[in-house]
Amino acid sequence: MHCRVGDTVEFTLTNDGVVPHSMDFHAAQVDPKTAFRSVPKGQSVAFTFKPKWAGAFMYHCGTAPVLMHIGSGMYGAIIVSPREPLPVAKEFVLVQSEFYLSDAAGPVRAFDYQKMLSTLPDFVTFNGRPNQYIDAPIRVKVGDRVRFWLMNAGPTHPCNFHVVGEQFDTMYLGAPPATPIRGVQTWDVPPGGGMCFELLCDVPGEFPFVNHGFGHGQKGAIGFLNVEP
Numbered sequence: 001m002h003c004r005v006g007d008t009v010e011f012t013l014t015n016d017g018v019v020p021h022s023m024d025f026h027a028a029q030v031d032p033k034t035a036f037r038s039v040p041k042g043q044s045v046a047f048t049f050k051p052k053w054a055g056a057f058m059y060h061c062g063t064a065p066v067l068m069h070i071g072s073g074m075y076g077a078i079i080v081s082p083r084e085p086l087p088v089a090k091e092f093v094l095v096q097s098e099f100y101l102s103d104a105a106g107p108v109r110a111f112d113y114q115k116m117l118s119t120l121p122d123f124v125t126f127n128g129r130p131n132q133y134i135d136a137p138i139r140v141k142v143g144d145r146v147r148f149w150l151m152n153a154g155p156t157h158p159c160n161f162h163v164v165g166e167q168f169d170t171m172y173l174g175a176p177p178a179t180p181i182r183g184v185q186t187w188d189v190p191p192g193g194g195m196c197f198e199l200l201c202d203v204p205g206e207f208p209f210v211n212h213g214f215g216h217g218q219k220g221a222i223g224f225l226n227v228e229p
């Protein structure tokens with residue numbers, strides 16, 4: 001989802017599932033008791049909001065236990081751009097998340113709630129598939145500015161974002177374009193948080209982008225940014 005600061009976002013959730021669900025938008029400032037309430041099977045909830053701040057914001061099911069609902073994949077990112085466009089760049093959205101799978105055999109691996117509580121994930125991924133950007137690298141050209149909108153859905157671990165062989169000349173801890181941080185090697189995006197990382201591709205090569213907490217990077221949160229001549 002993409003919008004700009006001050007746009008009106010209209011949202012409706014209809015629950016076609018079995019157990020109650022809800023949706024909590026971190027980009028919204030609304031009464032959560034009303035807007036983010038759980039709706040049972042067959043019912044809906046609708047609300048509108050106007051994002052006040054730019055950034056990469058999480059939205060997720062907030063029905064108890066939240067760990068189970070987020071750990072089962074009920075999340076996404078909404079990118080809120082500032083009204084005044086940022087400098088031209090190749091923009092990418094990365095959502096880091098963790099997968100906790102049961103050992104039961106079958107066509108679909110169910111979640112394991114005890115494993116979620118133990119915080120030992122089987123996979124940690126960017127955009128839902130382990131190592132997918134090893135298999136299909138992100139490709140840009142020398143001279144491109146790359147902007148990663150990185151949102152960490154968790155549910156539990158940080159994303160210590162780093163690009164091997166590069167440095168972020170611009171990083172927004174909060175809302176772009178105010179007060180960038182310069183010359184960053186690695187910065188941790190907390191679960192439930194989002195940040196914006198920029199680098200200038202002035203050197204050709206194959207640059208791994210990783211979760212530098214390598215116990216998690218090695219479980220799939222790793223990929224290649226290929227800078228072609």
Ligand SMILES: [Cu+2]
Pocket residue numbers: 020021022061062063069074
């Ligand atoms: Cu849910």
